[in-house]
Amino acid sequence: MHHLRTALLGVCLLSPLGAHAYSVYVSSEKDNSITVVDGETLEVRQVVPVGQRPRGIALSKDGESLYVCTSDEDHIEVLDLKSLKVDHTLPSGPDPELLALGPQGRFLYVANEDDNMVTVVDVDKRTKVIEIQVGVEPEGMGVSPDGKWLVNTSETTNMAHFIDLSTHEVVGNVLVDQRPRVAQFTPDSRQVWVSSEIGGTVSVIDVAKREKVHVITFAIPGMRKELIQPVGIRITDDGSRAFIALGPAARVAVVDTKTFEVEKYLLVGQRVWNLAFAPDQSRMFTTNGVSNDMSVVDMERLKVLKSIPVGRLPWGVVVGP
Amino acid sequence: MNPAMSRSSDWIRILASLSLILSIGLVRAEPLSIPIGLISAERAEYIPLSSLEPRIEDEGLEGARQGILDNNTTGRFTGQSFDLLPVTLTSDQSPSDVVRDLIQRGVRLFLVDLPAADLLELADLPEAGDALLFNIGAMDDDLRTQGCRSNLLHTVPSRAMRADALAQYLAWKRWMRWFLVVGPLPEDRAFGAAIERAAKRFGAKIVVQKPWTFKAGASRTDSGHFNEQQLANSFTQVEDYDILLVADEADAFGAYLNYRTYRPRPIGGTQGLVATAWSGVTEQWGATQFQRRFLERTGRFMTPRDYAAWLAVRSIGEAATRTQTGEVSRLRQYLLGPDFKLAAFKGVPLSFRDWNGQMRQPILIVSPRILVSVSPQEGFLHQFSTLDTLGYDRPETECSIR
Numbered sequence: 010m011h012h013l014r015t016a017l018l019g020v021c022l023l024s025p026l027g028a029h030a031y032s033v034y035v036s037s038e039k040d041n042s043i044t045v046v047d048g049e050t051l052e053v054r055q056v057v058p059v060g061q062r063p064r065g066i067a068l069s070k071d072g073e074s075l076y077v078c079t080s081d082e083d084h085i086e087v088l089d090l091k092s093l094k095v096d097h098t099l100p101s102g103p104d105p106e107l108l109a110l111g112p113q114g115r116f117l118y119v120a121n122e123d124d125n126m127v128t129v130v131d132v133d134k135r136t137k138v139i140e141i142q143v144g145v146e147p148e149g150m151g152v153s154p155d156g157k158w159l160v161n162t163s164e165t166t167n168m169a170h171f172i173d174l175s176t177h178e179v180v181g182n183v184l185v186d187q188r189p190r191v192a193q194f195t196p197d198s199r200q201v202w203v204s205s206e207i208g209g210t211v212s213v214i215d216v217a218k219r220e221k222v223h224v225i226t227f228a229i230p231g232m233r234k235e236l237i238q239p240v241g242i243r244i245t246d247d248g249s250r251a252f253i254a255l256g257p258a259a260r261v262a263v264v265d266t267k268t269f270e271v272e273k274y275l276l277v278g279q280r281v282w283n284l285a286f287a288p289d290q291s292r293m294f295t296t297n298g299v300s301n302d303m304s305v306v307d308m309e310r311l312k313v314l315k316s317i318p319v320g321r322l323p324w325g326v327v328v329g330p
Numbered sequence: 331m332n333p334a335m336s337r338s339s340d341w342i343r344i345l346a347s348l349s350l351i352l353s354i355g356l357v358r359a360e361p362l363s364i365p366i367g368l369i370s371a372e373r374a375e376y377i378p379l380s381s382l383e384p385r386i387e388d389e390g391l392e393g394a395r396q397g398i399l400d401n402n403t404t405g406r407f408t409g410q411s412f413d414l415l416p417v418t419l420t421s422d423q424s425p426s427d428v429v430r431d432l433i434q435r436g437v438r439l440f441l442v443d444l445p446a447a448d449l450l451e452l453a454d455l456p457e458a459g460d461a462l463l464f465n466i467g468a469m470d471d472d473l474r475t476q477g478c479r480s481n482l483l484h485t486v487p488s489r490a491m492r493a494d495a496l497a498q499y500l501a502w503k504r505w506m507r508w509f510l511v512v513g514p515l516p517e518d519r520a521f522g523a524a525i526e527r528a529a530k531r532f533g534a535k536i537v538v539q540k541p542w543t544f545k546a547g548a549s550r551t552d553s554g555h556f557n558e559q560q561l562a563n564s565f566t567q568v569e570d571y572d573i574l575l576v577a578d579e580a581d582a583f584g585a586y587l588n589y590r591t592y593r594p595r596p597i598g599g600t601q602g603l604v605a606t607a608w609s610g611v612t613e614q615w616g617a618t619q620f621q622r623r624f625l626e627r628t629g630r631f632m633t634p635r636d637y638a639a640w641l642a643v644r645s646i647g648e649a650a651t652r653t654q655t656g657e658v659s660r661l662r663q664y665l666l667g668p669d670f671k672l673a674a675f676k677g678v679p680l681s682f683r684d685w686n687g688q689m690r691q692p693i694l695i696v697s698p699r700i701l702v703s704v705s706p707q708e709g710f711l712h713q714f715s716t717l718d719t720l721g722y723d724r725p726e727t728e729c730s731i732r
Contacts, residue, residue, distance in 0.1 A: 122616075207672075
């Protein structure tokens with residue numbers, strides 16, 4: 010992240026005046042496209058066609074490409090961000106849904122929902138390295154910033170599987186609430202936060218002990234409990250705040266990472282799914298699957314600035330050059 | 331693949347899972363074995379109405395097997411192993427004898443796919459007092475209103491739940507004038523009664539009600555359609571209505587009415603627009619993967635009965651995982667308690683009603699090819715759970731099994 014920010018800063022300095030500072034990339038599950046939005050002006054710059062059912066997306070280490078899980082194509086497409094054309098594909102195993110890039114930028118870790126596997130892909134050699142057996146319907150993928158751990162969640166097994174990245178072996182499993190969707194490490198790699206969509210909670214797991222240290226619950230006045238379905242999680246670079254997308258509740262919870270208290274619920278679009286921060290963390294972008302738009306949040310004032318229509322069923326969101 | 335090879339690949343798999351277990355470390359040496367019985371009866375030979383539909387002989391069983399596979403993937407990590415013991419009763423076998431025998435062999439958890447009378451006979455066995463039975467087949471409303479038993483849970487929705495789910499959707503559509511056609515079987519009359527109850531609850535009007543007394547089903551006769559075409563046309567010459575609701579649980583004639591009614595009106599109920607616990611058409615909330623897993627393993631789509639069996643096995647698995655026990659009294663307590671939540675590809679957690687043991691769940695509204703809607707519909711409110719707007723609510727039953 011640090012390198013990325015330095016790199017982005019470099020890009021900004023070299024860019025001529027008036028050029029956009031950064032872009033927001035949103036995958037649209039139904040339109041089979043990636044929508045590119047200017048992060049400053051919030052104008053849609055381009056809609057790029059990709060393969061069938063794009064969901065999880067990740068930025069390459071050098072910031073030059075976007076890895077796209079095109080689930081129904083059973084592979085990953087690599088979108089060149091200069092030409093905005095699909096440059097090549099990577100093997101992924103069947104039905105890739107979510108992916109995470111290792112800190113070195115060499116290995117991609119892909120959840121294959123259909124065959125209970127996590128596939129490790131070498132992005133340079135463009136080959137599969139290994140497949141790791143996990144629980145039923147692997148979904149969430151989180152890599153620790155220190156590069157030691159991959160945590161995968163399995164939706165039906167209801168577990169967070171700890172995979173040692175030096176051996177690619179499952180060395181621990183922590184039971185969490187029902188239908189875990191996303192695993193997000195804190196910047197210091199000490200905790201991993203796991204959202205449980207049907208359980209309605211976020212489990213905070215101590216990485217060293219591999220134990221739950223806290224379970225965060227949510228309550229919104231007038232909102233039926235079963236509509237509160239935590240999915241996407243982002244934690245600020247300074248580690249002070251976590252933002253948790255609550256799905257059909259159309260809210261993002263702002264959580265103090267020390268006390269685990271919810272400070273505020275931000276009203277965004279319907280079925281808010283995934284979240285991404287601007288490079289300087291001044292803004293947050295949310296994909297809203299049912300209202301087919303992206304909400305832009307002012308991070309300082311904790312206010313929703315604007316909603317931008319993007320493709321149908323927006324799913325993943327990342328920020329890049 | 332020759333047998334020796336398949337054995338060796340089995341060994342590789344066993345070794346692999348062993349090494350996984352060893353590497354995890356938290357698993358007890360001997361996994362805790364949790365046996366689950368499945369009691370069903372041999373069904374009379376059944377020929378599907380449409381030649382497009384497969385003849386299914388393992389309905390329920392395959393759903394249970396899928397649940398066992400799912401439970402055991404979790405069990406691999408938690409040191410629990412679930413085994414299914416299916417028994418298909420022949421006509422000369424008594425269900426009680428079979429269950430008594432299984433209880434003697436240590437089985438306490440049962441999935442039962444039998445008519446209501448047999449189900450209650452099993453629940454009332456003195457030996458079954460500390461057992462837990464899951465009804466996966468009987469939709470009778472009586473079982474949820476008067477015939478409750480403390481050792482009996484229902485994962486299959488009642489007729490009232492399905493009728494209410496359909497009625498809510500029709501209320502949302504403002505299709506409030508119904509033409510009800512009820513078949514000749516007791517099950518048809520029971521579903522017809524559930525539709526009548528739903529009409530009262532949601533403010534619809536049954537403008538005409540007629541019993542179906544004809545024998546349909548000439549689809550295999552040359553020019554057999556002439557008969558149905560004439561019959562349906564004259565049978566449906568009634569005063570105007572919004573939708574024809576048919577109660578034909580045996581799937582004997584309802585489908586013949588579609589497109590053949592005197593007025594150009596849609597059909598729902600047991601055919602046409604159907605309220606069901608499960609259908610091959612649903613792909614929402616991660617169901618795509620679930621359906622694909624089932625289809626690849628069995629070569630067919632999952633039926634509502636399979637789904638009820640899967641729900642029962644997964645409920646057992648979820649309770650055993652959370653309580654770390656196979657002890658029935660603790661599982662039962664957890665299943666009926668406030669913490670039990672089952673993720674079951676319907677977008678919200680499923681749980682059990684603690685007054686009558688019915689699993690509360692959203693009901694799918696489907697056409698033969700696509701998902702039309704899911705009930706409860708927006709706006710039908712409830713003080714505790716909107717899912718309790720479907721079926722018999724706490725004040726409406728005499729039951730209290732908690």
